[in-house]
Amino acid sequence: MTEASHAQQPLQWAKDACRSIMETYTPAQLPPEGRWHYHQGVFLYGMLRLWEETGEAELFDYIKGYVDHLVDEHGNFLFDREELDAIQAGVLLFTLHKKTGDDRYKKAADKLRHLFDTLNKTSEGGYWHKDKYPYQMWLDGLYMGGAFAVRYGWHYGEPDLYDMVLEQERLMRSHTRDEATGLYYHAWDESRRTPWSDPETGRAPEVWGRAMGWYGFALADFLTIIPEGYEGRDALIEVERDLLTSLLKHQDQKTGMWYQVIDKGDRPDNWLETSCSALYIFALAKAEGLGIGGDQFAEAAERGFKGLLEAMRRDDNGRFIMPEICIGTGVGDYEHYIKRPRCENDLHGVGAFVLACVEMDALRKRRTAGRETASV
Numbered sequence: 001m002t003e004a005s006h007a008q009q010p011l012q013w014a015k016d017a018c019r020s021i022m023e024t025y026t027p028a029q030l031p032p033e034g035r036w037h038y039h040q041g042v043f044l045y046g047m048l049r050l051w052e053e054t055g056e057a058e059l060f061d062y063i064k065g066y067v068d069h070l071v072d073e074h075g076n077f078l079f080d081r082e083e084l085d086a087i088q089a090g091v092l093l094f095t096l097h098k099k100t101g102d103d104r105y106k107k108a109a110d111k112l113r114h115l116f117d118t119l120n121k122t123s124e125g126g127y128w129h130k131d132k133y134p135y136q137m138w139l140d141g142l143y144m145g146g147a148f149a150v151r152y153g154w155h156y157g158e159p160d161l162y163d164m165v166l167e168q169e170r171l172m173r174s175h176t177r178d179e180a181t182g183l184y185y186h187a188w189d190e191s192r193r194t195p196w197s198d199p200e201t202g203r204a205p206e207v208w209g210r211a212m213g214w215y216g217f218a219l220a221d222f223l224t225i226i227p228e229g230y231e232g233r234d235a236l237i238e239v240e241r242d243l244l245t246s247l248l249k250h251q252d253q254k255t256g257m258w259y260q261v262i263d264k265g266d267r268p269d270n271w272l273e274t275s276c277s278a279l280y281i282f283a284l285a286k287a288e289g290l291g292i293g294g295d296q297f298a299e300a301a302e303r304g305f306k307g308l309l310e311a312m313r314r315d316d317n318g319r320f321i322m323p324e325i326c327i328g329t330g331v332g333d334y335e336h337y338i339k340r341p342r343c344e345n346d347l348h349g350v351g352a353f354v355l356a357c358v359e360m361d362a363l364r365k366r367r368t369a370g371r372e373t374a375s376v
Contacts, residue, residue: 014050014357017350020320027065036079041089043347046354075107082131084145087112094155113152122190126171135190139211143218150225166232182246186211187331196331204331207262213279220286241292256303274324278352285359305360325349
């Protein structure tokens with residue numbers, strides 16, 4: 001991208017990214033096609049945030065088209081009842097219910113809410129990431145289940161769900177955070193039976209970029225919904241501040257981005273990964289808006305966003321292309337993460353990019369307003 005491109009507004013970047021996906025897939029075709037899944041949910045939540053900022057009807061209609069393809073007139077739909085990943089797309093239901101008044105969206109949300117009553121748990125009460133991964137908690141899961149839970153609690157008057165999410169975060173942190181670095185390992189296995197789990201701690205061996213991205217994103221997301229003064233919220237602020245401060249130590253000095261394995265950027269086979277970088281940019285910008293990090297976080301977000309834009313490409317028709325996105329990934333060793341295939345315009349990445357753009361727009365508006373106020 002040229003230097004002139006940096007002047008382009010973040011919301012225009014977000015629109016271009018959404019349009020690229022919309023021109024490639026109908027709502028029903030979003031991959032994995034015909035499935036209620038976080039893959040689509042992450043992208044469409046980014047689109048939802050963009051719609052909230054722009055009011056462009058085609059964005060709302062596209063989101064509604066995906067949900068309506070899967071949720072029938074009675075609120076019935078098929079989803080995997082054995083994993084946290086199946087819950088995340090439920091974040092779309094609250095806005096649809098509020099805007100249309102159609103109770104089938106509330107009925108669908110109720111089904112996802114009650115999934116929390118049936119999921120398997122560790123001995124301490126932490127949700128297994130999936131039934132096929134018994135006794136395992138993955139960083140990704142905090143966002144996949146938590147983002148829906150806090151919204152359900154806020155929209156439908158069930159604040160006990162805040163407590164549930166705060167407890168899940170505490171358990172996750174207690175088992176995955178490295179006290180020496182402040183970084184979080186990808187997962188934890190209570191049983192210590194997996195090949196990757198440390199026999200003493202049960203921890204995964206590596207700090208994977210997107211997993212920590214989901215975690216930092218989740219904390220910022222929770223703090224926008226859990227009301228001020230709620231018990232446990234102030235502690236969560238400190239957790240987010242600590243996590244993001246730790247991440248700044250691993251921001252690539254040249255590009256402002258972050259590596260696939262965050263803390264091993266000095267290895268020649270490691271690579272700068274775009275989806276995790278977008279999630280960190282979002283979290284840093286949001287944290288500044290919440291009054292958590294101030295100029296340090298804002299400046300890091302700007303450096304990261306500049307580097308992220310430079311990594312984006314256009315095809316021969318001028319269509320937005322986001323490269324260097326790691327495909328969906330399980331837990332493993334360093335070689336496992338480094339050898340994962342990279343792809344373009346995967347919804348993991350484009351959704352994170354759109355969210356980062358929306359939050360960077362908000363950050364720049366706050367800082368411009370602050371400078372104008374200071375000059376009066």
